[in-house]
Amino acid sequence: MHAFRDVDYDRYTITKEYDPEVETVRQRDMIERAASLAKEREEKLGRRMSACVVTFGCQMNARDSEKISGVLISSGIELVDDENADIVIYNTCTVRDNANQRVYGRLGNLGVMKKKHPDKKIVLCGCMVQEAAVIEKIRQTYPFVDMIFGTHNIYKFPELLVRLLEEDGMIVDVWKKTDSVVENLPTLRKYPFKSGVNIMFGCDNFCSYCIVPYVRGRERSRKSSEILEEVRRLADSGVSEVMLLGQNVNSYGRGLEGELNFPGLLREVEKTEGIRRIRFMTSHPKDLSDELIEVMAESSKICSHLHLPVQSGSSRVLEMMNRKYTRESYLKLVSKLRAAMPELSITTDIIVGFPGEEPADIDETVSLVHEAAYDNAFTFIYSKRAGTPASNYESKMSEEEIGEGFNRVLAAVQEEARKNVSRFAGRTMEVLVEDVNDKDKEYVTGRLSGNVLVHFKGDASLIGSYLQVKLCENKGFYYIGERV
């Protein structure tokens, strides 16, 4: 590993001494300081400073971007969609290599823009920069980047923003790990009526293909009192749907003495007045408990959707992946879920081309897709991630075989989705309206409790409302409906 003077990979002992409450106050002071610096710039420019936050990757990152945006807005900086902005922040993902490549490609374009506007500030954060090799590449190939910070110290973004506005040269602040969770910093919600809520950070599962445990660190749960307080505040400000976020929500509370477990937390969230829909992501099949099934089945607010990543239908491959369940136990779990909740929509993630996988294993994945009767699935081609155990395994298939296998899995997913989603056809169901349709402004887009998208005629005034919509036409993964 490269030793950089200003990359401090071992701040663990220092963060341990931090008092999270003192830290919150400190960061709030920093927002005031950033605001006065932004004001000075504004006077020079004759207009407000602008910032563009671009999010790659998952729901966790989307939530982190809302925190970054909240700090920017609180500092008087205008948020825009255009990368011509004074500050551009890429919140990156590294789960697959193509996510990294996309960032490098776009950084090249930013460099060209910066040549014309040398005052432009370019910031990289998120999972990708948790890797030392990435930081080295950026230093060498993209030296015009002004700041890099990681996933563990996002709570000190106000302080980093002050430094960005005050200092020249590349600022690098990436921590290897942290044990603290700093609460109560401003957050700008993308949607007024729904919000993600982090319930835990990090991951201890170490699936052999996955880089997340290395870039997001060890599992840490937030205190339930803090989570419930956040949900209550969100509900008071008009949020009716919350999505509880964690890499594996089923292990929520582990390691916190006297803390609720995940079903217990759901029971408490359910009691919050004003919350009408509760979602959560992601649930690992290895420890989804009977108690969780019971709570879901009894609840009137928990949505009838479960994202249950299977990754492969072959027990042999699952073992190599270190998933800690088999094809049989997964399918048994699906049957149990369906027996308790006949309407439940189940979705999944699948990886094709894991090193050691053979075409016969893919046959098993295809048959599992049919047996599990998914409403939808994300299908990925395996991407080798440096430092993970699987990066040392040898592939047994050619690229053509992997491509052919991928297409077979995708065809099965599409066939099942069309078939299973059609069970709602002709029914009138509750839809939460989320947005005006981006392709046709006469339409709005909303979601069923089961997460299926529905497009129907309407306008922006309907956003955030719950409406009864007749599901007229099944388009595979979504419906065209009519308001009744």
Ligand code: 5AD
């Ligand atoms: N290659 C391909 N897909 C991956 N995922 C995680 N790591 C990899 C990898 N190395 C997929 C898994 C996971 C989803 C978020 O990303 O399917 O569930």
Ligand code: SF4
């Ligand atoms: Fe990407 Fe995973 Fe990080 Fe989410 S947690 S941003 S999917 S690498």
